[in-house]
Amino acid sequence: MSSDAGAVPPDKFLCGWRLRTGIAMPELAPWTGDDRQPDLLIHTGPIPSQLDDAHDVSPLLQVNDEGQARLSIDGVATYWLRSTREIVIDPQIDVDSPDVRTFLFGTILGLLCHRRGLFPLHASCVIVEGNAIAISGVSGAGKSTLAAALVRRGHRLVSDDICAIDAGAPGGPVVRPAFPRVKLWQDSLEAMGIAADGLHANRFGQNKYYLRFSDSTEFQMDPVRLKAVYLLNPLAAPIAGREEIERLPLMQAAVGLHEQVYRKRTALRWGRAADLFTAVGQIAGATDIHRLTRGPDLTGLDALVRRIEAHAAT
Amino acid sequence: MSGFGLIASYPRSGNTWVRAVLTALVRGSGQLDINALEGPIASDRSFIDDALEIETSDLLPHEERRLRPIAGRAAFASDTHSFPIKTHDAWLPAAGAAEPPFPRELIDTVILIVRDPRDVVVSFARYFGFTIDAAIGAMAHPGFSLGTSKTGLRPQVSQLVSSWSGHTASWLGSGLPLTLIRYEDLVAAPSEGFAAIARVCGYATAPDALAMAIDAARLDRLTTAEARTGFRESSPHAPNRFFGAGAPGGWRDTLTAPQAARILGDHGAMMRELGYAE
Secondary structure (H helix, E strand, O other): OOOOOOOOOOOEEEOOEEEEEOOOOOOOEEOOOOOOOOOEEEEEOOOOOOOOOOEEEEOOEEEOOOOOEEEEEOOOEEEEEEEOOEEEEEEOOOOOOHHHHHHHHHHHHHHHHHHOOOEEEEEEEEEEOOEEEEEEOOOOOOHHHHHHHHHOOOOEEEEOOEEEEEOOOOOOOEEEOOOOEEEEEHHHHHHOOOOOOOOOEOOOOOOEEEEEOOOHHHEOOOOEEEEEEEEEEEOOOOOOOOOEEEEOOHHHHHHHHHHOEOOHHHHHHOOOHHHHHHHHHHHHHHOEEEEEEEOOOOOOHHHHHHHHHHHHHO | OOOEEEEEEOOOOOHHHHHHHHHHHHHOOOOOOHHHOOOOEOOEHHHHHHHHOOOHHHOOHHHHHHHHHHHHHHHHHHOOOOOOEEEOOOOOOOOOOOOOOOOHHHEEEEEEEEOOHHHHHHHHHHHHOOOHHHHHHHHOOOOOEEOOOOOOOOOEOOEEOOOHHHHHHHHHOOOOOEEEEEHHHHHHOHHHHHHHHHHHHOOOOOHHHHHHHHHHOOHHHHHHHHHHHOOOOOOOOOOOOOOOOOOOOHHHHOOOHHHHHHHHHHHHHHHHHHOOOO
């Protein structure tokens, strides 16, 4: 099955799945669960240029009604989500380079969540005083920065950028932890006083880095009940309004969550509209959804992190 | 209309004012919320992320430039936009891109708003906190772009704006169906100017409705609203208020004679063509 030569390294943990791969994925925690067969294989191999009955969801992404997806990133790799148990990668660069994992743990992971019936929220997730909170918003809203700043204050990371929620879990929505790594731009690292030296770049030549929290006390592996979601609303300019945390009424909460479904267009193409609607209702009904209005830059980061910390602990 | 319209302009030339008036017109209301203006902004990162189904924050600058027109083609082909799209892009392919950011065959109409570059310099410098000389330099640079950063993420993707002359010439020479509007003429005779804009957008132009829309989007109202609520479209990197005085000819009180002469030296040919070189 695998085209990778040599010994297969120990299995990894990803969103509760047992992952077997010969590709370097140093950000993933090792599998420490039961001795089940792997839930997911990721390996290199050839990928057809056109999937059967393919539909172009975007110029880079084909999907079909069997739930397969083919993502093509010129100069990096092609990815084939072949089934819920198998991902094939055809790299154009060293398959072990971070650039390959950037898109694997982005769009492809999001699509896998959809295929496996999870609700991928565009959010980073941290446990604060025993409560899992998801910090959600569009790219650049500050999800990863706030999550990293919380972890550096002693809280545990659950996931970054994609928050895989099992909305229908008995007892209420839970988050499936992904891996102990966040991606941060140089500006954010500097605001936290972290040197970029020695960190892997997200892309070769890009000033955006992988910041790993490998200490097990910093990463949470068990599914964790989702307590609250903060929908980030970054202010456009320093003169615009004030920072605030406002709890949203149910309808606004549902609309806000639905806006932040990761890779929603593909999910809708796969006929998940009703599932997403149900999941949004389950999450909005069982957790507190807040709008978090924050300043336009990083100057107030420390104060904001303390504010979220205090708010989440209550 | 089968495709979409564009409101194209150099930054600080009245684009947002035009969108504000058109928003008031299509809503038929005398009240205007400046933080809910109609129309997509062509360079919004989330708009392009949605079109591509990836995070453009994971792209290198040359990849983003190459993919933007491709994303635009995909997004605009599947959506119908009744409200024109705002852009500060020049009608030029960015480095590495095969074409300008919008698919030519889907553009029904372009409203090109131009403004005396001497007033643009003053507004540009005030808003972005530049010196006048730095603003003059940026506006003379053929590669001038907005939304580029190597160390952080901007909410908009990189846009090739080019120099003031280069920008204007690119649209005038685009061969697209184009309506040229001078900002100064809009200020002097808004009823006529906005009636012309509304017509090419396909909106009804009853005089009462137009007068109400123009009044709802009066610059002093926009300025007051920004002071009260902020303006979400303002750049996170601009330290000053978005809406300024907007008075045509205001440069005479601000620019030194050598500065005015330098702008005329940089852009004289295009200024003469547009009647700005008296």
